[in-house]
Amino acid sequence: MKQAIVILHGMGEQIPMQTLNSFVDAVWTTDKSLVNQSKPDPNTGADRSQNASWSKPDNRNNSSELRRITTERDEAGNYTDFYEYYWAHLMHGTTWEHVQSWIVDLLLRNPFKRVPHRVLHAWVVLWLIAAVTAYFTLKGMLPSDGAKPTTTRAILSGVGGLIVASFVSNVLIKRFGDVARYVKALPPNVDRRQEIRHHGVALLQRLIDSGDYDRIVVVAHSLGTIVAYDILSMLFVDNNQLDDPTILSRGQQPEREKLEDMIRDAAGLPLSTGANGSGRPMDVTAYQAQQAKALAEFRAQGGSWIISDFITLGSPLAHAEFLMSESHADLRKRQADRLLPTCPPMPEYDGTTKLRHITYDRSGSRNRTPQDPRTSHHAAPFAYTRWTNLYSDEKLLLTGDLISGPVAPTFGADLNGTTVCGIRDVGVLPALSQDGTVAAGHRRTFFSHNNYWASDKGSDTDHPEVPHHIAELRRALAILQP
Known part of the structure; x- marks a missing residue:
């Protein structure tokens, strides 16, 4: 192998x-x-x-x-x-504008409806980072009030500006810029x-x-x-x-049938046997074992x-x-x-079998059963x-x-x-x-x-x-x- x-x-x-x-x-x-x-x-x-x-x-x-x-x-x-x-x-070609539009989209959300509880604290921190970045950016752009700055104040202001600039360049643009550009389907x-x-x-x-x-x-x-x-x-x-799939005979996909019944059972849906599913949480170990069997069956029948x-x-x-x-x-x-x-x-629901399937029957038969050969949807x-x-x-x-x-x-x-x-x-x-x-x-x-x-x-x-x-x-x- x-x-x-x-x-x-x-x-x-x-x-x-x-x-x-x-x-x-x-x-x-x-x-x-x-x-x-x-x-x-x-x-x-x-x-x-x-x-x-x-x-x-x-x-x-x-x-x-x-x-x-x-x-x-x-x-x-x-x-x-x-x-x-x-x-x-x-x-390539990521700029601050790409990152900025994404961050604004994340920030301007209702924290009670559109921010999951697990990341709420991170969302608050993101607001703080945005506020600090905006402060030093605007401070550098706005004219001085005329007062002569002290040496300490000038040094702190300069260091703060350098830290913010480095953070924007090396973290927001070079790292999170990838996230901003990939997850959001904006024209650019x-x-x-x-x-x-x-x-x-x-x-x-x-x-x-x-x-x-x-x-x-x-x-x-x-x-x-x-x-x-x-x-x-x-x-x-x-x-x-x-x-x-038309060359397959009825009953030649038992592993696919078992896989679909596992899903129906966990959802409390009717099973291919006519009984109702239990609604118990899926045993993931058993499901993964059945996936392997269904894949082997699919490969044996010509699937790529x-x-x-x-x-x-x-x-x-x-x-x-x-x-x-x-x-x-x-x-x-x-x-x-x-x-x-x-x-x-x-x-999806099949009106002929009266069951929910993750597959469909390509034969078009009006007399199909759950045991007929089926193909997984896209x-x-x-x-x-x-x-x-x-x-x-x-x-x-x-x-x-x-x-x-x-x-x-x-x-x-x-x-x-x-x-x-x-x-x-x-x-x-x-x-x-x-x-x-x-x-x-x-x-x-x-x-x-x-x-x-x-x-x-x-x-x-x-x-x-x-x-x-x-x-x-x-x-x-x-x-x-x-």
Whole structure:
């Protein structure tokens, strides 16, 4: 078996391969469970100190700055190729005007209706930052009152102005400027959004069409998670069809049937058996296992989709109603309209089967049953692709990761007032118990947004060989596939 892992970096002026090299070191090079450590080093023949990998040019990247990192065979007999989708160079031409319009849009919101409670304190801090920035900006523009400034006053004023100017240039424009331009579909941003998505879709489609891979995993960090989510949404439209579903006979999609019944059961909807669903919360572990079975079934019947997993790290998708829509109601409407895919996918009512489906029957038969062959609709990538989200719980802005958060409540399917969640949210840095409290033996860390694959970071007080967040990332990747 051969698999590809594609990582997307986050916001800011990233350096090509820097993200990929550090990521591979955390999830492959130092993971002793992947390769028999008694085997000699394939480069030297001596005792090994790490797992081997090699950087190779690969024209599928469409960049001479990027390389494919390929590995030796692992314990399960797999080979893994790592790719980086590098998009920072496509986000050019950002100015203060781009950032300013976005910040104003965020600030001028009703805090009781359009600012989620979880980010309300950050919204207040954003107001304070805006006020300080405006003060020093206006102070530099307005004429002096004629009074001779003291040396201390002049120094403080100058230092304050330099700090504000540096903050605007190095943080707001160079970092949050990427967010401002990508998440808001204003006319000056449309070309940038389109080009970034187009190149990402093209890379993944080339990997699919190559026939080299049995499985692709997409991993994304920070703003890259929104980019990756959009790319997967667009890519699935061209890979959701079976070549000819009419050749399939009734009853040949049992895994698809079970998957749809799991969704109906969690939503309390009628099942294919005629019974009513229980309405109990979905067992995410069972759902992800069923997704894998449904994907294998889809592939066996000629489907081209091979993206088995989507892994988000420090994702602002947790705040989609604040960043990507006008309100919670607006976000839910976009999801219901299938503009924004959910996990599990949003089902639609079939007047013949009298059931809600995430698929449709292309045969046009008026006598169709739930057991007839069906095809996933265009907004159902997460029928087959498991979504795991690693986040760092934030407290008082200084600890954890404010940008991240649980994604399942936001991107679960809203069915008749019940949110059915199929995303596995995992609290790391620190590890969280099921009740949301910090797990025993763990502690909060400062500003953990860039630490999701940092092996020298962690919240474990006993300093284990493999920090909790690295172990959870490796678990989600599941490099040792059967």
